[in-house]
Amino acid sequence: MNKYESIANLLKQHIRDNTYPIGSLLPSQTDLADQFQVSRMTINKAINILTMEGFVSAQRGFGTKIMNRPFWNKNVSPVDQYNGLSAEMRQLNRPIESQIIDFNVDFPDADEQEHLTLTAQQPIYRIIRLRLVDHEPYLLEHTIMPVELVPNLTDEILHHSIYDYLQNKLGLQIAGAYRNIQAAKPDELDMKYLKCQPDDPVLEVAQMVYLKNGQPFEYSHSRNRYDKRSFTELNLRK
Structure with missing residues (x-):
C-alpha cells in the first residue's frame, strides 16, 4: 500500500x-x-x-x-481488505460475534497442499465459523490454516478475532490477500446458518492470505448473504 x-x-x-x-x-x-x-x-x-x-x-x-455520502453503505467492504472482518467492523462501530460450527485438526488434501505449500504430513486446522454482525447472520467462513504457522489456536480465540491473535500475539506480519469473488447457489450449511432460501444467491469469496515473507497462511472460502455484503474496488492510476 x-x-x-x-x-x-x-x-x-x-x-x-x-x-x-x-x-x-x-x-x-x-x-x-x-x-x-x-x-x-x-x-x-x-x-x-x-x-x-x-x-x-x-x-x-x-x-x-x-460529507455524509460515501459511495458505499455499511454492508460494503473494500475488495482489498485483508485485516479481517473483526477489524473492518470495529472501524464501522458494528458489533461482531463468532459462532464455531466446526474446529478440528486434519491433514491437507492435494488442493490444500498446493495452495498452502504444505506436504501431506503437515497438519492443518479446519475451521467453520458463523460470523454475526449486529446480531444477524452475516457470513459463513470455511478456513484452513497450517498448525505450524498458527500454533495453539483455541475456541476462545475463534470466538473473537484470529487476525488479532496472529498479529498481536504471534507477531506475524500480513502482507496481503488474493481473492476470487463469484456468485453461487446456497448449500445446506448456508440455508441452516445464514437462513438462506433455496433460490437465494450467495456471494462466495475464495481467499489466499500471505505473510510478508511470502508464505501463505490462510486458504478460505466465505459464504456471504446476498443482502448483507458486497465489495467495492477503487482503481488508481499510478
Missing part, C-alpha cells in the same frame, strides 16, 4: 469515528503534510481518494468539507 493510500485510510477512519465531524473542514493540506511528515503532493493524492469515494468535497478557496 502506498503512503497516500495509508493516509487516506486513516483519514476515513477519523471521519467515521467523528474525529472530523460531518460538515466540518478537514485540516489544511499544509497541516496534514506536517502531521504525517510527507509532501503536500502525497496529501493531495490522499484527499483525491476521499473525494472520489464521497467522504469529502474540496473547493478551491473554501477548504475540504467532510
